[in-house]
Structure formats: C-alpha cells, structure tokens
Amino acid sequence: xxxxxxxxxxxxxxxxxxxxxxxxxxxxxxxxxxxxxxxxxxxxxxxxxxxxxxxxxxxxxxxxxxxxxxxxxxxxxxxxxxxxxxxxxxxxxxxxxxxxxxxxxxxxxxxxxxxxxxxxxxxxxxxxxxxxxxxxxxxxxxxxxxxxxxxxxxxxxxxxxxxxxxxxxxxxxxxxxxxxxxxxxxxxxxxxxxxxxxxxxxxxxxxxxxxxxxxxxxxxxxxxxxxxxxxxxxxxxxxxxxxxxxxxxxxxxxxxxxxxxxxxxxxxxxxxxxxxxxxxxxxxxxxxxxxxxxxxxxxxxxxxxxxxxxxxxxxxxxxxxxxxxxxxxxxxxxxxxxxxxxxxxxxxxxxxxxxxxxxxxxxxxxxxxxxxxxxxxxxxxxxxxxxxxxxxxxxxxxxxxxxxxxxxxxxxxxxxxxxxxxxxxxxxxxxxxxxxxxxxxxxxxxxxxxxxxxxxxxxxxxxxxxxxxxxxxxxxxxxxxxxxxxxxxxxxxxxxxxxxxxxxxxxxxxxxx
Amino acid sequence: xxxxxxxxxxxxxxxxxxxxxxxxxxxxxxxxxxxxxxxxxxxxxxxxxxxxxxxxxxxxxxxxxxxxxxxxxxxxxxxxxxxxxxxxxxxxxxxxxxxxxxxxxxxxxxxxxxxxxxxxxxxxxxxxxxxxxxxxxxxxxxxxxxxxxxxxxxxxxxxxxxxxxxxxxxxxxxxxxxxxxxxxxxxxxxxxxxxxxxxxxxxxxxxxxxxxxxxxxxxxxxxxxxxxxxxxxxxxxxxxxxxxxxxxxxxxxxxxxxxxxxxxxxxxxxxxxxxxxxxxxxxxxxxxxxxxxxxxxxxxxxxxxxxxxxxxxxxx
Numbered sequence: 001x002x003x004x005x006x007x008x009x010x011x012x013x014x015x016x017x018x019x020x021x022x023x024x025x026x027x028x029x030x031x032x033x034x035x036x037x038x039x040x041x042x043x044x045x046x047x048x049x050x051x052x053x054x055x056x057x058x059x060x061x062x063x064x065x066x067x068x069x070x071x072x073x074x075x076x077x078x079x080x081x082x083x084x085x086x087x088x089x090x091x092x093x094x095x096x097x098x099x100x101x102x103x104x105x106x107x108x109x110x111x112x113x114x115x116x117x118x119x120x121x122x123x124x125x126x127x128x129x130x131x132x133x134x135x136x137x138x139x140x141x142x143x144x145x146x147x148x149x150x151x152x153x154x155x156x157x158x159x160x161x162x163x164x165x166x167x168x169x170x171x172x173x174x175x176x177x178x179x180x181x182x183x184x185x186x187x188x189x190x191x192x193x194x195x196x197x198x199x200x201x202x203x204x205x206x207x208x209x210x211x212x213x214x215x216x217x218x219x220x221x222x223x224x225x226x227x228x229x230x231x232x233x234x235x236x237x238x239x240x241x242x243x244x245x246x247x248x249x250x251x252x253x254x255x256x257x258x259x260x261x262x263x264x265x266x267x268x269x270x271x272x273x274x275x276x277x278x279x280x281x282x283x284x285x286x287x288x289x290x291x292x293x294x295x296x297x298x299x300x301x302x303x304x305x306x307x308x309x310x311x312x313x314x315x316x317x318x319x320x321x322x323x324x325x326x327x328x329x330x331x332x333x334x335x336x337x338x339x340x341x342x343x344x345x346x347x348x349x350x351x352x353x354x355x356x357x358x359x360x361x362x363x364x365x366x367x368x369x370x371x372x373x374x375x376x377x378x379x380x381x382x383x384x385x386x387x388x389x390x391x392x393x394x395x396x397x398x399x400x401x402x403x404x405x406x407x408x409x410x411x412x413x414x415x416x417x418x419x420x421x422x423x424x425x426x427x428x429x430x431x432x433x434x435x436x437x438x439x440x441x442x443x444x445x446x447x448x449x450x451x452x453x454x455x456x457x458x459x460x461x462x463x464x465x466x467x468x469x470x471x472x473x474x475x476x477x478x479x480x481x482x483x484x485x486x487x488x489x490x491x492x493x494x495x496x497x498x499x500x501x502x503x504x505x506x507x508x509x510x511x512x513x
Numbered sequence: 514x515x516x517x518x519x520x521x522x523x524x525x526x527x528x529x530x531x532x533x534x535x536x537x538x539x540x541x542x543x544x545x546x547x548x549x550x551x552x553x554x555x556x557x558x559x560x561x562x563x564x565x566x567x568x569x570x571x572x573x574x575x576x577x578x579x580x581x582x583x584x585x586x587x588x589x590x591x592x593x594x595x596x597x598x599x600x601x602x603x604x605x606x607x608x609x610x611x612x613x614x615x616x617x618x619x620x621x622x623x624x625x626x627x628x629x630x631x632x633x634x635x636x637x638x639x640x641x642x643x644x645x646x647x648x649x650x651x652x653x654x655x656x657x658x659x660x661x662x663x664x665x666x667x668x669x670x671x672x673x674x675x676x677x678x679x680x681x682x683x684x685x686x687x688x689x690x691x692x693x694x695x696x697x698x699x700x701x702x703x704x705x706x707x708x709x710x711x712x713x714x715x716x717x718x719x720x721x722x723x724x725x726x727x728x729x730x731x732x733x734x735x736x737x738x739x740x741x742x743x744x745x746x747x748x749x750x751x752x753x754x755x756x757x758x759x760x761x762x763x764x765x766x767x768x769x770x771x772x773x774x775x776x777x778x779x780x781x782x783x784x785x786x787x788x789x790x791x792x793x794x795x796x797x798x799x800x801x802x803x804x805x806x807x808x809x810x811x812x813x814x815x816x817x818x819x820x821x822x823x824x825x826x827x828x829x
Contacts, residue, residue: 048678054784057550057594065551188596204595204602205784206776231677232780233771235661240677240774243668365787395549395789396542403548403560433556 046225047493047509050237050246054205054230060187061178062134062143067415067502072228074503075210075221076117077178077193080108080127080160083419087323087500089172092218093122093179093194094160103167103455106175108160114217116181117198124155129182131162131175146174146422167455170420196221196507205230210506222495222510234367247490250504253367254310257486268312269485269498273413274319274424275369277360277376277478282438283408285358290350292475296336297343298383299376301480308371312484318468319414319424321482323500327421327464332472343383355384361401361410364391368483369411376411376478402436413483415502421464422451428471437477444470524806529581531802532795536577539791545569546593546789567593580795590792594785599796603778607800608682610770610777612690614762616697617704621758625705626751629712630744633720651706656765659699660772667695677774696773700765704758711754715747722746749816756812760805 056069061077064070082092091097095111114122135147142148149171152163164171184192191199196218197210208228212221229246231237238259240246257266279286279295286292305313314322317332347355358380360373370391377387387409392400401407416423426432428439429448447467454460472479489496495508547563564570568579583590589599632644668676674695680688719725720743728738767779778797785793 050677057596057788203605203776204592204597205606205781229677229774231774232784233774235657236677236772236774239661239664239668243664243672243676243678245675245677245774394787395545398548399545 044225045223045511046227047223047248047506047511048227048229048246049504049506050231050240050249051208051228052230052232052237052251055202055208058188059191059199059202061180061191061193062130063188071502071504072208072210073191073193073199074195075197075226075506076191076195076199077180078195079176079178081172081175083176083499083501083503085497085499085505087325087419089176089419093127097172099172103169103171104164106162106164106171108162108175110158110160111217114194115215116194117192117213118181118184119215120181122179122181122194124157124160126182127160127179128153128155130177130179133180134177144174144177146171166453168452169455169457169460170422173418173420176418197226219507221507223506226506241488247493248488248496248509250485250487252486252488254312254484254486257488258310260488262491264488264490267487267489267496267498269487270314270321270323271413271483271485272321272323272500272502273415273483274316274321275372275411275413275480275483276319277373277409277411277480278414278437279409279475279477280405280407280437281440281476282405285350285352285356286408288350289474290346291352292478293336294343294346294350294383295380295385295478296475297339297346298385299336299379299478299480300338301333303338303379304372304375305481307375308368309481309484312486313481314484315481316479318472318479319428319477320421320468323482323498324416324419324421324424326461327468329465329468332468335472336475340382347383347385352384355386358385358387359390359408360387361390361392361397361407363394363397363412365394366412369413372480373411402434405436405438411480419501421461425464425467428467428476439471439474439476441470441474441476520810524803524810527806528799528802532581532584532799533577535795535798536580536791537573539789539794540573546791549789550593580792584799589796592785592790592793594788594790594793599792602793603781603796603800605682606776606778606781609679609689609693609775610763610766610779612682613693613696613700613766613770613775613777614759616690616693617700617762617766618755618759620697620701621704621708621762622755624701625708625712628705629709629751630716630739632709633713633716648706648710651702652710654703655768656699656703657768657772659702660696660769663695663699664773679773679775692773693775696766696769696775699772700762700769704762708751708754708758712747712751715750716743719743719747745819748819752812752815752819756808759808763801763804 051068051072053066053068055072056064056066058064059069059073061070061073064073078092080092080094080097081089084090091108091111093111093114094108096109098107099105100107110122110124110127116122116126131147131150131153134143135150136142149164149166149168150162151165154161178193180187181192189202193199194217196213196216198213200209200211202208207230210226210228212224214220229240231240231246234256237249237252238256241249241264242261251271260266277295277299279292281287281292301315305311305315315333316322317335318329320327320329322328347353360377362369362373364370370389373387373389377389380387397410397412401410414424414427426448427434428437429435429445430440431445444467447463447470451460451463451467454463471477485498487496492512493509494512495510497505497508499505545560545564546567547560547569550563551559561570568576580590589603591597592599592602595602664676667673674692679692682689716739720739725738725743728742729735766777767782769775770777770779771783778800782794782797785797
C-alpha cells in the first residue's frame, strides 16, 4: 500500500516537473492575448518584416555599405532620381530633368513642396550639399568615385546645372544618391530623408521601426508602421513566421519555403547577384586560361540549381544577371556546356593530365554558397580535380579573400551598387582596387575605357556586351546563376514588387482584408 | 574583513586576466573591424582612415591599457557598430539574460532539490528504472532541441506565447516573463536531471556513513536523520554544483536566446564577435566572468555558513 502511494507521489512530482509550464501560464492574467497576432496587425495597418541581419553601424545612406541596410533604408531616402521596379529611372526630388545633346550638361528642376522627415522643406542647398558630400574627397577618396566626372555645378533656387568633363550616359544613375538636409548632424543614428517612410527608432540586434511619412510628396505608403525584426537563427525565422510574429521574410531557401504552411504564399524574384566560383586568375593553376575553361566545361549549372536550390534560380554565363535586360546576353549562358572529355583534354594540354587539388573558400554565414560549393566539388571530381571546401568567417573572407586576394577560388555572389553596367564590370579592369580575382585582359581594359568616353547609349551598351563576352571567353570565373529570391508573404498582404537592385519597397505593400 | 578584501582582490584579478585574454584573442584572429565595417567597398586608404578613427592603429599594449583605464573609471567605451556607449547598449540586454537565468535557476532549485532528496531516500522502488531512464533522457536533450519542441507545442500549437515577438521587459513585464519561462524550461531540463542525479548519489553516500547507522541505532527515525544530519552534510557539494549551474545557465542562454529570438546578451555577443565589435565583446566577456566569479563566491559563503570548518580553511 505504502509502496503504491510512493509510486503515485513520484509520478505526480515528475508530472509537476514537466508540466509546470501549464500551471504558470494558466495563472497569468491574460493568457489569450497573443494568438490573434496576425489579424491584429492587419487591422492596425501595421507590418512586421523579418530581416536576417542587423543594419549597418551607420544609417547614414552615404556611408552604409551592407546590402541589407540599403535594402530597408531604400524606403527612407530618395535622390534627384529614383529607380523603378522596371529598372528605369524617374525624377523624384527633381520634378524634371534635361540632358544636353552632347550628354555633358544635366539640368534638374527642384520639385516643389518636398519635405524632409523633420518637417524642413528641401532646398537647393541641401541638394548641392548632398552631391558635394559624395563627390568630395575629404577622407582620401570620394564616396562615389564616378562623381569625380563633375566639372562644375551651378544652382539657383529651383534649377541645378551639372556639367561633366566628358559625355557620360550613365551619370543619371549616380544621382539616385540620397538627398540629406545640410545642417543635420545625426544621420548616423537618427537618419532623416524624404522617402515614403520615416525612421523612428532602432534597437541593436532587435528591431528597426519605420512609420509612414504623411507629408510625402508622392503616392503615400499604404501601411502606417513597419517594424523590421532581426532574427538570425534559421529555426527561429520559421517559427516566428508560423507563430504570427512576422508577416514577411525575404531571401528564404527552397527548403524553408516548403515548410511554410497555409498562412503564406511565396513570391519569387531574383537576388540580383552574380553567383560564381570566382577564380584567382593570378594564382596557379588558374593563371592558365585552359584550366579555367576546363572548370567551366566540368560544371553543370542547371544541376547545381536543381540539386542545391530545388530548381529555383536563373543560370548566367558572365558578370551580368537577367534583370538587367539591356545588357544580359542569353547566348553567353550556354557558352560552355558540360563536356567532361573536352575538360579533361584542356587540362592535359595545360599540363595537368591527372587533375590537381584546389581549395574553395566559402564564407560560412552564407548557406546557399556552401551548398553550391559542395555540388561543384562533386562535379569537379569527374575531371580529376579534387576540391576541398574551406569555410571561413565573413570577417576573414573580407580580409583574406577580398582585400588580401589570398585564395584559389571562392563561391560568393557579387552585387551591383547601382543600376549601371559599370557597377558590375569596372571591378575586372586590371587596375581596379576591387579586382579581387586579379583578372587581366588588355582587350577588356581598352573596351572599358572606350565605354566611358562613349556618348551614345546604344554604342556603349554594345561595348559593355563585348566586355561580358571577354569575361566569358577567357573564363574569368565559373559563372553559375542569379539566385532566386523567395519571399514568404502572409496571406492578405499584397503589393510586393521586385527591383533589379537589392531593395525591399515597403510603400506598395498593403493588407487586403 | 581581511578575508573580504582578499576575495575582492581575487575577483578583480580574475576579471583583468579574462579581459586580457579576450583582448589578445581578438588581436590574433583574422578579420579586422574596419574591413568588416567597410565591407566590399573597402580600399586600403579607407581602411587606414577608419582604423585611425577607431584608434586601431595604436600598438596592442596601448589599446589594452586604454581600455583597462576606461574600465576602472566606469567607461566601457563606445560600440564600433552602433556608435552607442557600450553600457547603454548592454544594460537592457543584460537585464533580459539575467531574468532568463534567474527563472531558470529558480526552476532548477525548486524542482531538483526536493526531487533529488526524495529519490535518494527510496531505493529499489518499482519506478526506479523508469526514473533513471527519464533522468538520462533529460540530461541528454540539448536545450536548443527542447526549445524547438516547446515552441512547437506551446507557441504554434497552444499559442500560449508568440514566438518571435518578445514584448520587452519594460513594456510588458509579465508578458516577458511568460515568454522567458519557456526558454528557462528548456535551459533547466538537463540541469535539473543532473542536479537530481548528483543530489541522489551524494545523499546516498552520506546515508551509508557510520554516523547515520549510529543515529538510527539510537532509535531515531529514518526521516529525521535524513533531514537533520544527512542533508546538512550533503549540502556542501550540492551548493557548489548549483554555483556551477549558475555559470552554465548563462553560457547555455547564448544558444537558447538564438532559438527563442530573445534579445539578450548572448545574441549580442555572437553578433559582436562576427562584427569584431571589440568594446562590446570585451564588456560582455567581463560581465560573464564577473557572474561566474560571483556565483562561486556566493557558493563559498553559503557553504561556510552551513559548515563552519570551511570558514577556518578560508582564512588560512
């Protein structure tokens, strides 16, 4: 009898240990407060977006470098011009612009009634200040080197005239630079711009809060408040979506997307990145064009996309992604089709009949690139090349691979800082400071110089296309794909638009219920 | 008094050594804050300028000396990444981690002590085997896994809390506690199992000692011997073990904070290490060291009050 009682007691105490959660929560005064989170936010016309990393150290748009920071702050700032989702440029803070016949003089008319988020009107001096700040070389080098082409700027209250040294048909793209108030010193921590959303607050490693700017000159945003929550952990991202804590999350993997459930739909766009196995062209054995070509013949891009990305992604063949329709050349994509025999032949010719060993350095915080490298290593085995994958911290990648150029090969995605071909192609000129693959082609350098002095848009486009061909023919890198951008969107939320650059436009998003 | 002075000196020394090691480790590993801040737009000139701005161009001893001087005058410096005084950045996160640890510690103490004592008193019961297996199992599950499981059941299933929207301690104290509770449970489960097992074996060892047999043979009943004599003798190692637990909870919270998306010190530490945000990392490392040393000190003090013999040992 006593034994039975003890057994019962033990069971009860064990249960107690396991289920203390129940006891505690049921005594809570309002245990039913949270479940309707999703609907509650819908009614409140608010949105919570998840982001995988915190924003940059500085929120000053002229200093921010991280793509993830620009992605969100795109909603806060505007330039004289702004990009559209189709890849065009439209006037924003300028109401109108005119380009002279010879493409050396740009004239802008200031839009009337544009206000900064602090309530001050935008004046011409703010515009001049912002452009000069980006063009100035106070810290050794201008923030935007391309602005050094400005010969002179003259301005009155409503009109700004910029004269360039030489004709330049890409110049307009650089004038998407953010216009900031001149006498404001806290851009780093409390940024002020003119965009459809104003910055409200930021908590380190937690969130960034934006609110609709009611005095916006253009079409006002539909949402009143957007909170961007920082969630790094992959499991936590999925659970936060399912629990209703967040309504939208971009850049998910195909595996994550398949776990989403019925509350979400998926929008597929492109990441606008040139993902490739970048090869150090100055390092043996990749200093030999035949070896690089052999690698290109050994790799099956579509198989990489199928195996590592469940088929999401667009194959590419040079340093250009499909969203840049003007420059993208489809024929380069299949310039090298998988041919193991040909690859082996090229290797033998180059003096490596039995293949060789190589290292692929991959930043450990980018799972898609790690997955890609693994598939590549398998494919390279077939031509006798044995590749080992070395995972490094992002900080180490930046200092060793990118700045130090101490690497053999690396799988990453390279993006464009603005909507010009130059942003993607200048880095492969032999003297460019960010030519981390040490690409060297005299033809390429000459073409780039020619493109810069070209005043005719069509002609310039043709030259850029030749540069892309040069990269492909010389197998500068093993080009793979533009990654798919899979965005989970809660049902009822609509209006997501993709851009050819890495931004998330919050102004068109709205709840339908 | 002299003893207290000695303890404080030890404490400071420990923290200086820990901070020095952390500082040195950062100096040795690859990756530099200026390069990370500038990202793919870095040029040698820009890096040099930023390093000068951050004071990174100075030699190691000067930087460490500077930091130490600041530390002793209560100035932890400014975060590279957030341009915010380190203390301002850390304080709210430390509060969250502290509450999480406190909740978890409370659970461990409140559940494992009675349970351990009880199971020690019973040998060969019918449920002994089941109990041992369960204990093993609880010890083996890592907190992150329990965390995912608890979220599944209590957030996605029962919706008792909304995973991913931590309300903030100042905004909604009880809501925050409810959120932290589940993380605390996942953190506590393996430690509860360990403490129970530890307690059981300690108490059992004591029970086999001569004084127990003597006490029982003199006609005392088993229960009163257990409570009056055995418990006191068994308490010392258990208290020491709980002090270790306190230190380990904080370490474990780094993982659990990630799983539950709790904005605590752990997440900040991980992010700051990858950003190479030295001032923040330094401060957190020192706080954690302080925590561990304090837990040890507290255990010593408690033990001394339980067992006066230790007090004499402490003076020598």
